[in-house]
Amino acid sequence: MTKYLTGGIIIKDFGNETDHSGETEGYCDFEFKLIEPLRITYGGKTYTYDRLKMVIQFMSPLLSFKGRGKLQADMPIPKTIAREVYDILAKAERGNGKLKDWCFSDELEHLIGRSS
Numbered sequence: 001m002t003k004y005l006t007g008g009i010i011i012k013d014f015g016n017e018t019d020h021s022g023e024t025e026g027y028c029d030f031e032f033k034l035i036e037p038l039r040i041t042y043g044g045k046t047y048t049y050d051r052l053k054m055v056i057q058f059m060s061p062l063l064s065f066k067g068r069g070k071l072q073a074d075m076p077i078p079k080t081i082a083r084e085v086y087d088i089l090a091k092a093e094r095g096n097g098k099l100k101d102w103c104f105s106d107e108l109e110h111l112i113g114r115s116s
Helices: 079-094 104-112
Strands: 010-018 024-042 045-057 060-066
Touching: 024 079, 024 104, 045 079, 045 104, 060 079, 060 104, 079 104
Parallel strands: none
Antiparallel strands: 010 024, 024 045, 045 060
């Protein structure tokens, strides 16, 4: 199977937040480095994306490509890459690091075709 991500997680922020009904959910802001940068030419200009950004708020995951600075591309993420993110997160959640016992990978199950 082709690998697109280096396997590490850049943790920007994560924790719990409470919605207006009082229900508590996890949130996260993670990045994953791409092995090969993605280059897209649009309007005569080439954009380079070297990371995949994942944000989850109130059980709604958003995956997007990210480049240097604030450059971000909100375009569909291939299922193969979403599955790789899921595998990396699930492994980290089973480990002994900062994400031990968290369940952010669960929020990606519908994106990769798994049911909860």
